[in-house]
Amino acid sequence: MIVKMLHEKGLKSEHAYTAAFVSIGLSVASWCGSMKVEPSGMARADRWGIFVGEWAPTFFALGLALANYEEAHEPLHAVGE
Structure with missing residues (x-):
């Protein structure tokens, strides 16, 4: 199993959630750039x-x-731990 x-x-x-939010920012940045x-x-x-925006749902x-x-x-x- 890939997830395992x-x-x-x-x-x-x-990590995956962070990558998703970063890819949203990259999508906007790549569009503007x-x-x-x-x-x-x-x-x-x-x-x-x-293209870059499609990464977010995957992450x-x-x-x-x-x-x-x-x-x-x-x-x-x-x-308590």
Whole structure:
């Protein structure tokens, strides 16, 4: 299972959620940057923004899968620890 392997490699749900929020910012930044730099104008900027923006749902889904795995497979901590 991919989620188990990622968890064993040290990836936590918080990492995936952080990557999702960062990709939202990168989407806006790439759209703005592309609009200023690309001679193709708005159409190319829109494609870059959408391309990077599609990463966020993937990272959120991965974060949710990891959170569910963590909840089911990590030992419970005693109260006060």
